[in-house]
Amino acid sequence: MAETPDPATAAPRPLRPRPTQVLPTERVSTPKHFDVLRVMAVISGAARKPVTLQEVENVIKMKVSTLSILTPFYTDIGALVRVDKGFVPSEPVMAFQREFQWNAENATYKLAPLIQPTWFAQRLLPGLGYRPYTEKEAIKELADACSALPEYEPQLRVLLDYMEASGLIVRENELVRLAKDVILELPPERPAPTLDTTTPDKPAQPPPHVPPSVRTPLPSTDGLEFSVSVKVDMAEIAGWEPARITAFFGGIAQVLAAKGALDKGAAAK
Numbered sequence: 001m002a003e004t005p006d007p008a009t010a011a012p013r014p015l016r017p018r019p020t021q022v023l024p025t026e027r028v029s030t031p032k033h034f035d036v037l038r039v040m041a042v043i044s045g046a047a048r049k050p051v052t053l054q055e056v057e058n059v060i061k062m063k064v065s066t067l068s069i070l071t072p073f074y075t076d077i078g079a080l081v082r083v084d085k086g087f088v089p090s091e092p093v094m095a096f097q098r099e100f101q102w103n104a105e106n107a108t109y110k111l112a113p114l115i116q117p118t119w120f121a122q123r124l125l126p127g128l129g130y131r132p133y134t135e136k137e138a139i140k141e142l143a144d145a146c147s148a149l150p151e152y153e154p155q156l157r158v159l160l161d162y163m164e165a166s167g168l169i170v171r172e173n174e175l176v177r178l179a180k181d182v183i184l185e186l187p188p189e190r191p192a193p194t195l196d197t198t199t200p201d202k203p204a205q206p207p208p209h210v211p212p213s214v215r216t217p218l219p220s221t222d223g224l225e226f227s228v229s230v231k232v233d234m235a236e237i238a239g240w241e242p243a244r245i246t247a248f249f250g251g252i253a254q255v256l257a258a259k260g261a262l263d264k265g266a267a268a269k
Helices: 030-044 053-060 071-077 091-100 107-115 119-128 135-146 150-165 242-268
Strands: 080-083 086-089 169-172 175-178 213-215 227-229
Touching (some): 030 086, 107 150, 119 169
Antiparallel strands (some): 169 175
């Protein structure tokens, strides 16, 4: 009779790596995913009040334990916002519910602004703009984007369901194509770098020298008239070297000294 291994001494099973992104559950059919969102929008109403899972269960007859495996993906993509008293539907979800009253068949297209910025849509859409993928290729792209093992393929396939329901892709004959009306959003342009034209070997040239304006009118019979007017923009001085500033004010001092000598000579006469 084989001995039963002691759990205390048995080697622990290695943990299998989990995907790096939150994936939707495949235990609930994809149409039910959208039904739950719509019910939440109905309960929240125009006042956008928080909705509890118990309230949703009372309407859709889906147990809270099942609803709770849907909400991590909802909150991750921004369909719901978790608050203290429950969940508040986002504006695209509210728009989906309003459209459902008029056009139930294509109401999920209102979720496109919610789905297009997601990591999985951004992984597939640029490539689909170049060529169609097989479903196998598309799922492999998504798996690479979130480091998912093959066991997560059913959940990765739900991501394609979301993209198809929102009108971003078309699936036919096992091919995935970009929908005709989808405009691929380009990343914002980076500002052009500012080039520094100065180098250590060639410093920037200082601003041109503006000499002081000196007016020396002709002497009158009453004496010698001498006036000095200096006007320099402080923005220019801010870029001058210390030696240049010293020379500038030294020149002013020489002019004033010359004026003093002239005044003294005129007084002696």
